[in-house]
Amino acid sequence: MNYFLTYFIYVLILSVIMGISTWKLFKKMGYNPLFAFVPFYNYFIILKETQHSKWWAALSYIPIIGPIMMTAFHVFLMKHFGKKSFVQVLLTIFLPFIYMAVVNYSKDTEVEVADDLYLTEDELVAKEKDTFAGSITFAVVFATIIHVFFTQPFGIPTGSMERTLLVGDFLFVNKWTYGFRMPMRPVALPFLQGTIMDTGEKGNPKDDPKSYVDAIKLPYTRLLQLKKPQKNDIVVFNYPQDSVHVAIDRKDPYVKRCVAVAGDVLEMKAGRLFINGKPEQILGDQQMQHKFIATTGSQLDIPALYKIYGFLPVQERQTQTGFEYDFQGLTDKTAKEIKELPQIIEIKEHIWDKDVAAVQFKANAARDAYTKNIDSTQSIFPVNKKWNQDWYGPLRIPKKGDVVNLNQETLPEYQWIISEYEHHHLENKNGKIFIDGKEATQYTIQQDYYMMIGDNRDASLDARFFGFVPEENIVGSPMFTWMSVQGLFTDGGSTYQADKKVRWDRMFKATNTGELHKTSYWWVAALILILFFGWDFIMKLFKKKEEEI
Template identity: 35%
Template sequence: MNWNIFKKDTTKSKAPKSKTREWVDAIVFAAVASTLIRGLLFSAYAIPSGSMEGTQLAGDYLFVSKISYGPRMAMTPIAFPFTEPVAYGVKTYWGGLQLPYFRLPGLGTVKKQDIVVFNKPEEADLNLPVDERTTLIKRCQATPGDILTIKNAQVYINGVAAANAPKAQTSYTVITNGTDINPQVLHDFNITIMQQSAANTYEMTIPAEHLATLKSYSNIKSITPAIAPAGVYDPAIFPHSDKFKWNLDNFGPIKLPKKGWTVALNDSTLTLYRKAIEVYENNKVTVNGKDILINGKKADSYTFKMDYYWMMGDNRHDSLDSRFWGYVPEDHIVGKAMITWFSTDSTASLFNKVRWGRVMRPIN
């Protein structure tokens, strides 16, 4: 009698997989593995603009660590992977299913001076899901609870001057004797002409390491920092109210909201924090005479549910950042920029397009 009725029959051999089946299995495995890696560990991003010039260049390709701050779970789970939110005019996601914000534990939290990738808060006005908004890269200047002030282009955190990025850039007013500057000098020194206000007067973004050399040229009469004076109101600057006469170079003080922090509500604080309360934390805010109502109830104060950060580009006069659209909520944070793995220069000739000196370069 055969008592081994449950024993695997080793005499039968499996039919070999077809080439098609092997390819399908390999593709499925690669898709699952890449989705897990991209969703939980690292993603690749490209730098499209010059807001971080000096530190990061347009054409840099980055690895961004999601585990540094904890991987953010998808809030819009039904979407085509590895695509932009809109491709050829067609949405690549379905917004009918939205999950609440949730982040897995990470190695740490966002620190001041970290270079961070995040979704653009300003696009909340476009009614886009958080994780389908444009991704940006900036340097974190202030963390939850900090008081940020900018005086004559210098950032202060809690009254102490913040460290400037090693290759931070700003703009200067350049006056010549009427003789044009050699275009090759502008290219070699990575100088950008932002505007020309007179025949011999320019505003230029000049890397710090080339400033002294440019000043020594015989056709340069003067180079002075281009700084907007204190008290001059710029309506493009957050919070877009003449209650606060702030501009790019003279701004604040302003306190960054922190989870659990309770702020007294009045005309001034509502101007500063209304968008966070109403848009990012999903409350209905109305003003009835002198009364402030949140979700239909009179409120004298509000307690924040999330942490908020202040992000600015290292190229200070060519960066749309928190000075324009305010705080970055924690649910917009994607990850920490770690490595420039590749870099190309779109303005260079064919054989000089790759910036080999930037390949596999750590970011700081």
């Protein structure tokens, strides 16, 4: 059952419920009661009778937008029949079809005709409040349309993409770059990703109140997919192994660089990335960075270094002879400059030993505190390989149509694809593999997959830990940075934090071009402001024209 058929069924169900709840009210307004069952037209009549903009009816059943609009229309209808007290409005909002049905089947319910000439002072004040509330509601609706269907703001709280995207950067994400992924949970609160609030570290994240209704769902589909992610694209995607949210489009958003696409072979050698046997291409806005360990005779002035370099996650340990520092995300140039400090005895790049599995990092958590941020398995992907961040692969990225062999050795590589991403029932028992109840020794991949890795390779929870990213998890790509504040977030487990300051030079600059000198998008900011402040003016024009008609 495809997306639009499922959507149509939901619309029909809602229309039937709407008709059952309001058909007598439509009759009392002078219309054929069957019109209460007609999608869109039923709300068109309500807007016409309550003297609101009739074109709003077009928004009635749009995913995420529709529930907001329908709630407003229901309130309009109830007020048209004199149900305007605070309690009655609350009942209309939270129990819409039940309360409207009660009103619908009440014998004494009649249209309340009001003439502004005879309104009391209190009624005039109430009408002004309704007008103001309506303006706020439709301003929210306008912003929600932009957020859901065009572009979405995204903040950078961690340093995995340093120094391409900085901690404290705020981006606008283009949702049409790789085709628009239609919303899969159509009933949801606007502007919230997965949950309404965080219950804190002691609570179970699965118990956090969700911002969407999980029972009402639509299948994955993508519109106008003119291109797919390419190597070196910076991509925003939903974290594949988010165990809290089942809905794909409600999983936590991540941003990484797409280093390998479907069909590529990826390998890390001594911390250097190779794709299809060739060294990775370094773009103009990228800087190679690594983890360095510095030994000193006395304590370093880390706050002073923060002021110089801005981003400098560091772990400090006191030794018998001085101090030891783990620096993440240093470029060769920065490492050379730090080496010149008088306190430095030695500084060298840290490379993990070959054939040492990442799961062993767990035993070194006290020494390498940043590994606490790694996925709960504390392990590399796939879990049966003796790989780590610096020695990884070779690993072939699955491509749609690939036929892969299944056995106990290869299953860890494909089990998430089969059971979670392509939604089959997978069993592994008595040394045999079963898919949807049938024994299987092969499997055909049903969609393309990608490897997303951070530019700051030694401080990035990325595809080396959570594995392949399915195409259906792709959200879009960053367009530009609209705000950038240094020191807004603490990253890398560091106890130090840079002073807060606005990075004016990064604001409204393109983020996904690969060029060192990026295009400015100040004109987009001006356009957004014009649209925002022009909304109320446009609404007044529509209302004035309707009144003239």
